[in-house]
Amino acid sequence: MPIPTGSPGVGRSLLRDDVYRRLRDAIVDGTFAPGEQLRDGELAEWLGVSRTPIREALLRLATSGLVVAVPGRSTTVTAIDAQAARDARDVIAAMHALAARGVAGALSTDDLDRMRAANSRFAAALRSGDVDAAHAADEELHGIPVSALGNRALESVVEHFDPLVRRAERQRFSSAGESSVELHERLIDRLAAGDAEGASAVAFDIWHTLPDGE
Structure with a gap:
């Protein structure tokens, strides 16, 4: 090795x-x-x-x-298992949707600003082709609502399944990246506005922007 x-x-x-x-x-x-x-x-x-x-x-x-x-x-x-990654993605999407619904309208100005800054870094990393930086910014952005909710059971599920999704994501991240930037902006706007159902729906959709398959 x-x-x-x-x-x-x-x-x-x-x-x-x-x-x-x-x-x-x-x-x-x-x-x-x-x-x-x-x-x-x-x-x-x-x-x-x-x-x-x-x-x-x-x-x-x-x-x-x-x-x-x-x-x-x-x-x-292990080899990357497309079906296992899709199954994990569906669980992760549900957890982030739940977190977004729970914190909509309750995030601090600092939380929202940090999400916007992370999305700016995410977009810049995509433009420069820096996959590592893009993933780091994306993980930071999505981690803010999860952390703010303070649900340890939810955090445990995300921690368990997120690596499977992130690993598969890297192979085709750039193909869905630009749409993710826009969805991130919509998520932040709905969280700031206190639109719990809208924020939850966007959070769920973000995790389904990546194409299925190998």
């Missing part, structure tokens, strides 16, 4: 969640490709931690469908 170079370790005080996020992101962004075998020792050396949080993170990734783990044998990055 080729370990990325030039990426600093994160220190031995790294929390389990941080290890999980680093490995999750490396799979989502393609650093670790489908079919690649992940070895505890190499990952521990890369992140500068013991094998214990690595093994715990790999088990979490297995429950999300990002890796297949065979205890005592091997852990392998």
